[in-house]
Amino acid sequence: MLSSVPESDTVIVADLEAGIGTLTRLPEASVQSTLVVVEPTPRSIDVGQRAALVATERHQGHITIVANKVADEDDVNRVRDSFAEFDVVAVPEDRVMITADRQGASPVDVDPDAPAVKAIGEIAMKMIAAQ
């Protein structure tokens, strides 16, 4: 489906299934950018490493690792050390994300100035600038 979406000025943000299943089935070079979201935990990093490998092998555009829910610099470094050859950006652990999840709401509507929301906003602007 994603590979058949026509190219246009519209930005498509595709939330793929958890794990790497969709990524392994996605035709080569279907996207211009891949965000691999990982928590600073061994299991999450392991899945993220496999996802980054598949995305690289299948030429799924520029790959950015999002170190999500990081509590401190040690968390960020744990992710950086595991993805040495990739761009790593950090999104801080933020109560707003939990609150939004519990309310079934968008974090943007709960608090647009929350640190995590602002960090993801900066990722968005960087992606557009790098286009």
Added chain:
Amino acid sequence: MKIAVVGKGGSGKTSVSGVLARSLARGGHSVVGLDCDTNPNLGLSLGVGDLETERLLSLRDQIDEGEQEHAHTWDDILEAYGTDSPDGVRLTVVNRIDNPEPD
């Protein structure tokens, strides 16, 4: 530009997808959120709410069960099986299976 967002279940990838899409739209870009997850919740992270998210999922179920006709073009899919989120992000759901396997 097409952006794929991947990660282990529970990593926060859907929240990241939703905030990313809203941020891009607030920056003046035309944005479509494409929910390809087997447990589709992008609608909640985009801010369309429970009822509208469920309505979209029901539409997908009706297509899967042959009760609704497939749309044949991308524009038709967005029109027939999409909804508008805050900040103008158009959302559509392209996959749903019940009881997805844990990653």
